[in-house]
Amino acid sequence: MLTMVLYPASKKIPPSGVCTCTSNQFDLETPKMETLSFPRYNVAEIVVHIRNKILTGADGKNLSKNDLSPNPKPEVLHMIYMRALQIVYGIRLEHFYMKSSVDKMQQLNTAHQEAIMKLERLDSVPVEEQAEFKQLSDDIQELQQSLNQEFRQKTIVLQEGNSQKKSDISEKTKRLNELKLSVVSLKEVQESLKTKIVDSPEKLKNYKEKMKDTVQKLKNSRSLNLEDKIESDESELKKLKAEENSFKRLMIVKKEKLATAQFRINKKHEDVKQYKRTVIEDCNKVQEKRGAVYERVTTINQEIQKIKFGIQQLKDAAEREKLKSQEIFLSLKAALEKYHEGIEKATEDCHTKIDEKTAELKKKMFRMST
Incomplete structure (x- = not known):
């Protein structure tokens, strides 16, 4: 942050990074940290703000002061945090449950593999029953x-x-x-x-x-x-x-x-x-559920990729703005340094002129006294 302070001519010039102007009438300084304060809101105002800006519908109506003060409830904070993420990044509810869908898909895959193994066991005669079956x-x-x-x-x-x-x-x-x-x-x-x-x-x-x-x-x-x-x-x-x-x-x-x-x-x-048919029907149902979950996961992944692409674009834009601000800051800093150098030269010239004038005045006063 750049601060501007006005100093009288008798004071020394501070280092670069602070913009100063010579004046005999003004002496403005930055306020001290302890004088600043952050805005403080009571619980009712926070609840009203959450109801109006973050939560909607039944969630906002069911929110009360006891959910936030004196002991905030974790589920309420989790709901507010998720809704805030939805508002800021445009994330939908299913994105928060992607992990559960993936776990369910893994469970369905394991169940499918177990069903295939059971079918193989049913097709093959057990070793202990092969002799009896053959006999x-x-x-x-x-x-x-x-x-x-x-x-x-x-x-x-x-x-x-x-x-x-x-x-x-x-x-x-x-x-x-x-x-x-x-x-x-x-x-x-x-x-x-x-x-x-x-x-x-x-x-x-x-x-x-x-x-x-x-x-x-x-x-x-x-x-x-x-x-x-x-x-x-x-x-x-x-x-x-x-x-x-x-x-x-x-x-x-x-x-x-x-x-x-x-x-x-x-x-x-x-x-x-019959058991094979039931197992095959269960496998087909599992396969259908797996396909539906896979489609949901693919759509969620596509949306996540879109969101990541948007976030990357925002990051790139922010990086460009940051570079522009740094360039502006550097140009302003160079201008201030040049300005400070000019002021230093002007003050030195003023001091030399004052010294010359005082010397002339002393000479004139000495002549007049003699």
Whole structure:
């Protein structure tokens, strides 16, 4: 700061940096520090100023004297400080919470990585369960192969037995038809014999009775043989059907066991797929939140870069103004120094002139006295 002080001619000239003028009538000096005082405001005036200039809306209405005096509340001071920063630098509220957004983004990234690791663990069978899983799959394959092989063998045996029984039945029916034809031929022979034998009716009767007996015996013997064979064939067929039913029941039981094992495996696979779907949905949600947070962070970074650019421009302008003020100060200082040098020369000239005049006056006074 430059100060201007007026000194009388009898005083010495102070060093450079202080502007002085010679005068016999003025003596102005700078006031002392203890006489100065800063403006003091009471709490009510400070609260009114904060309500009108800094805080707005509900925050300003809720502000009271007790928030600032005698013990200021930290949250109130923090709110006033943030609002003052917003007013001075044009910073919005989300800029103060950028760190929390970055922390949240990091947490989401860690959760995403953990979900990926869980998916990898689910895709891979654990080491302690690999042997059991392999043994179970091998047992299922062996059981399925053995069941298919037994079923094929038993179906082949049953088909062969059925075809054999059908061929036997067809042969027996063929023989039965042949017997029926022979009976018909015998009846025809009998009719022809009836026409031929007329003279002896008693012989004819006896012959007829014999023929009837022989035919009846033949019929009975053949029918009995056929019935026995049919019964034996039917019993064998029943046995084969019983064996087929038992084999079918065994196949059903084994298929049920295989179905239960397959159901358990499918249930486990479905549970794993459902868990994968839920994890993938959570990962997608996390990815969406991450994208939103990333967009917010990018916008905040862009705005911060703009603010930094504005601050840098202000700093550059202030630096230029500072350089200009320094140049003005240096020019003023040089002018003052030149002015002081001129004043020193003028005072020296005045002193020499005064000395000369006093010497002349002394000489004149000396002459007058002599």
